Amino acid sequence: MPTVVEMKNIVKIFPGVVANDKIDFSLEKGEIHVLLGENGAGKTTLMNILYGLYQPTSGEIIINGQKHDIKSPTTAIKLGIGMVHQHFMLVQPFTIAENIILGKEPSKSGGLKLDMKTAVANVQKISDEFGLEVDPNSVVHDISVGMQQRVEILKALYRGAEILILDEPTAVLTPQEIDELGDILRNLTKEGKSIILITHKLKEVLSMSDRITVVRRGKVVETLHTKDTDADSLAELMVGRKVKLTSDKTEKTAGEVILAVDNLKVRDSRKLEAVKDVSFEVRAGEILAIAGVDGNGQKELVEALTGLRKVESGGISISGVDTTHYSTKKINKTGVGHIPEDRQKRGLILEYTLAENMILGYHTEEPFSKNGLMNYGEIHKHGQVLIKEFDVRTPNEDVKAKSLSGGNQQKVIIAREFYKNPQLLIAAQPTRGLDVGSIEFVHKRLLEQREHNKAVLLVSLELDEVMGLADRIAVIYQGKIVGTIDARDATERKLGIMMAGGQLEEARS
Ligand SMILES: Nc1ncnc2c1ncn2[C@@H]1O[C@H](COP(=O)(O)OP(=O)(O)OP(=O)(O)O)[C@@H](O)[C@H]1O
Ligand SMILES: [Mg+2]
Numbered sequence: 001m002p003t004v005v006e007m008k009n010i011v012k013i014f015p016g017v018v019a020n021d022k023i024d025f026s027l028e029k030g031e032i033h034v035l036l037g038e039n040g041a042g043k044t045t046l047m048n049i050l051y052g053l054y055q056p057t058s059g060e061i062i063i064n065g066q067k068h069d070i071k072s073p074t075t076a077i078k079l080g081i082g083m084v085h086q087h088f089m090l091v092q093p094f095t096i097a098e099n100i101i102l103g104k105e106p107s108k109s110g111g112l113k114l115d116m117k118t119a120v121a122n123v124q125k126i127s128d129e130f131g132l133e134v135d136p137n138s139v140v141h142d143i144s145v146g147m148q149q150r151v152e153i154l155k156a157l158y159r160g161a162e163i164l165i166l167d168e169p170t171a172v173l174t175p176q177e178i179d180e181l182g183d184i185l186r187n188l189t190k191e192g193k194s195i196i197l198i199t200h201k202l203k204e205v206l207s208m209s210d211r212i213t214v215v216r217r218g219k220v221v222e223t224l225h226t227k228d229t230d231a232d233s234l235a236e237l238m239v240g241r242k243v244k245l246t247s248d249k250t251e252k253t254a255g256e257v258i259l260a261v262d263n264l265k266v267r268d269s270r271k272l273e274a275v276k277d278v279s280f281e282v283r284a285g286e287i288l289a290i291a292g293v294d295g296n297g298q299k300e301l302v303e304a305l306t307g308l309r310k311v312e313s314g315g316i317s318i319s320g321v322d323t324t325h326y327s328t329k330k331i332n333k334t335g336v337g338h339i340p341e342d343r344q345k346r347g348l349i350l351e352y353t354l355a356e357n358m359i360l361g362y363h364t365e366e367p368f369s370k371n372g373l374m375n376y377g378e379i380h381k382h383g384q385v386l387i388k389e390f391d392v393r394t395p396n397e398d399v400k401a402k403s404l405s406g407g408n409q410q411k412v413i414i415a416r417e418f419y420k421n422p423q424l425l426i427a428a429q430p431t432r433g434l435d436v437g438s439i440e441f442v443h444k445r446l447l448e449q450r451e452h453n454k455a456v457l458l459v460s461l462e463l464d465e466v467m468g469l470a471d472r473i474a475v476i477y478q479g480k481i482v483g484t485i486d487a488r489d490a491t492e493r494k495l496g497i498m499m500a501g502g503q504l505e506e507a508r509s
Helices: 045-050 073-078 094-103 114-130 145-160 173-189 202-208 229-238 298-305 327-333 343-347 377-390 406-420 436-450 464-470 492-499 504-507
Strands: 003-014 017-028 032-038 057-065 065-070 081-084 164-167 194-198 211-216 219-225 257-267 273-283 288-293 313-318 336-339 424-428 457-458 474-478 480-486
Touching: 003 045, 003 065, 003 194, 003 327, 017 032, 017 045, 017 057, 017 194, 017 211, 017 219, 032 045, 032 229, 045 145, 045 164, 045 194, 065 464, 073 081, 081 145, 094 114, 114 145, 114 173, 145 164, 164 229, 173 194, 173 202, 173 406, 173 504, 202 229, 211 229, 219 229, 229 436, 257 457, 273 288, 273 298, 273 336, 273 480, 288 436, 288 464, 288 492, 298 424, 298 457, 327 336, 327 343, 343 406, 377 406, 406 436, 436 457, 436 464, 457 464, 464 492, 474 492, 480 492
Parallel strands: 032 194, 032 211, 081 164, 164 194, 288 457, 288 474, 336 424, 424 457
Antiparallel strands: 003 017, 003 057, 057 065, 211 219, 257 273, 257 313, 474 480
């Protein structure tokens, strides 16, 4: 097969970091090539260089046998390169077709008027060709995250992409959507497209790819054929040590009730009932997981518990205090830690430094603040300690949060919330975007909370994570808890049936 992309000796230096250190990478026509590596290894940077978002410090790029300077995404698109970023960039009130043609509108006889009919037909044609099953007339804010991602893929194809870059496309997808994406990618390569995929999920790496390039600290460790490797070897290549992919949990009896949720009703941003009469308890020394397909009320539930969304009716009590109508600040003071699902929107202030982000929520307290003055000495020291303990990959505590890699941003939030040692930790998708080594670490810390008689509410789409960590699993479907089961009795199949709205009895049979 001909080589469509060759990146040779790529070096990219940011202040204080060599993000790419003489990387060689190639892509063959019709292959799916996974770029695998720890958080901060330099994967996104390398792909941003290929897509023209960054210029390499040195090195060269050869596309279809010709050397090119890719000065901007416009150049990349002309060369047939398309990129789907992790944070989608669609215009919510527009239809799918409108989003796809944005900036590339076909016009009637050269006039200014948009020829929507032609556009819809074109979009439909590409969708059918690759089995994307997209309806061009749906409005973006009505469609699922998985569908939005297909729209992003379609958008790249509409612009003539022959080479597709996908940066962690499955982090936000359900298991079924992940399978479907796998099929779509296979269809694309059958038609001669070539794909570079970044993902941390080893299962997918093994099932979807032809070759894998492993990077660590900016350098290529190895490029191998997928058929010659397995999950354990990949994990070890990535982080340079053996990783335990499952966690052990001790037997433990739960103590007093820490979080009590009683008949809770919450509306979503469109005023529809998103949480319907939900009741449950989380006890000291217990991990309760909420499992479910994304968009079944988990987000609104967590927002209500943490004071970010108004409670319609029902009650919440934490350590015996009625917090139903408390502000976020007051809830924090009650001894609550919160790892939010959307790290960029809720968890961090991207323009602030890492050290500042690590004291958010307790920045007015001693020793970080005294007599109304910030104590920067203490703030820096605190940042340094947490960076070390949580293995945040960064040149120092003084860089802005926005310059960190995705997984390292997540680690900053995790460090801050664990540092509070909260009586109740509400962790929503805590390991999203983390590499296997960091997942192992976070799982260990979550179990330590339980060991220390703290209560943990874990909201996660990852069934392996839910079954490995929780004591009890409550399944949420269309805003209701359809059943709660002991984790020891849980199987993927049982949970799957319940997550699709089936009752516990059906799941049992
Ligand atoms: N715009 C930037 N300014 C400064 N440093 C940056 C910038 N972008 C990335 N870096 C640094 O370059 C290194 C590589 O980051 P990159 O985002 O490529 O990692 P990654 O492999 O994609 O990690 P993750 O799995 O966490 O997404 C990190 O140390 C990061 O802090
Ligand atoms: Mg990245």
